[in-house]
Amino acid sequence: MPAVLRRVNRVVLALVGLLLLLGGGAVLAAGFDAPVPSWWPWSGPSDVLLSTADRRGWRADSWWWPAALAALGLLVLLALWWLLAQFRRARLAEVLVDTGDGEAAVLRGRALENVLEADATAQDGVARAKVALTGRRTAPRTRIALLLEPHASPDEALAGLGSQALEPARRSAGLPALPAEARLRAVRHRARRVT
Numbered sequence: 001m002p003a004v005l006r007r008v009n010r011v012v013l014a015l016v017g018l019l020l021l022l023g024g025g026a027v028l029a030a031g032f033d034a035p036v037p038s039w040w041p042w043s044g045p046s047d048v049l050l051s052t053a054d055r056r057g058w059r060a061d062s063w064w065w066p067a068a069l070a071a072l073g074l075l076v077l078l079a080l081w082w083l084l085a086q087f088r089r090a091r092l093a094e095v096l097v098d099t100g101d102g103e104a105a106v107l108r109g110r111a112l113e114n115v116l117e118a119d120a121t122a123q124d125g126v127a128r129a130k131v132a133l134t135g136r137r138t139a140p141r142t143r144i145a146l147l148l149e150p151h152a153s154p155d156e157a158l159a160g161l162g163s164q165a166l167e168p169a170r171r172s173a174g175l176p177a178l179p180a181e182a183r184l185r186a187v188r189h190r191a192r193r194v195t
Contacts, residue, residue: 009086027042030043030044032045091109091133091134092134092136093109094108095137096137097175099174109133109140112169112173113132115169116129116144117130119164120146120161123157123161123165125149125151126147126148126157126160127187128147129146130144140175142166142179142180143180144181145182146183147187148184148185148186149186154184161180166180
C-alpha cells in the first residue's frame with residue numbers, strides 16, 4: 001500500500017475508532033444512569049433508539065425506510081470494500097513471461113525485484129536500491145527508491161537505471177514495457193572541512 005494510502009487509512013481508522021469510543025461511552029454512561037450532556041438523545045437506562053411514536057411517524061413517510069436501508073447498505077458495502085483492501089497485496093507475487101511458443105512461464109516477483117536491486121546498486125554513485133513490483137501479472141510496474149552517494153549525478157543515475165537495470169530486465173522477461181517510478185535521495189554526510 002502506498003504511503004499516502006497508509007496515512008489515509010490510519011487517519012480514517014483513528015477517526016472511526018474515536019467516534020465509536022465516544023458514542024459507546026456515552027450510551028454506556030446513559031445505561032448506568034450517569035449524567036450525560038443535555039443534547040444527548042438517550043438520558044437513562046429505559047430510553048430506546050426509536051420510540052413507538054417515532055417509528056409510526058417515520059412509517060408515514062414513504063421515502064424514509066428505502067433511504068435508511070440504502071444508506072445502511074452503502075455503509076456495509078464501504079466497510080466490506082475497506083476490509084478487503086486491507087488484505088490486498090501491494091507487491092506483485094509473480095510475473096507471466098511469454099516464452100514465444102504459445103505457453104507462458106511464471107517468474108517470481110521477488111526474484112525480479114532482487115535482480116533489479118542488484119543491477120541498480122551496481123551502478124556508480126548508487127549506495128542502495130529498493131525495488132517493489134506492482135501492477136498486474138501481465139503488465140508489471142516498478143517502484144524504485146535509489147539512495148545516491150554525495151558525488152552521484154541524478155541524471156546519470158536515472159540513465160543508468162534505465163539502460164543497465166530496467167531494459168535488460170524487460171527484455172529478459174519478454175515484457176513489452178516495464179514502467180518505473182523512481183525516487184532519489186542522497187546519503188546524509190558531513191560537510192568536509194576546508195583548511
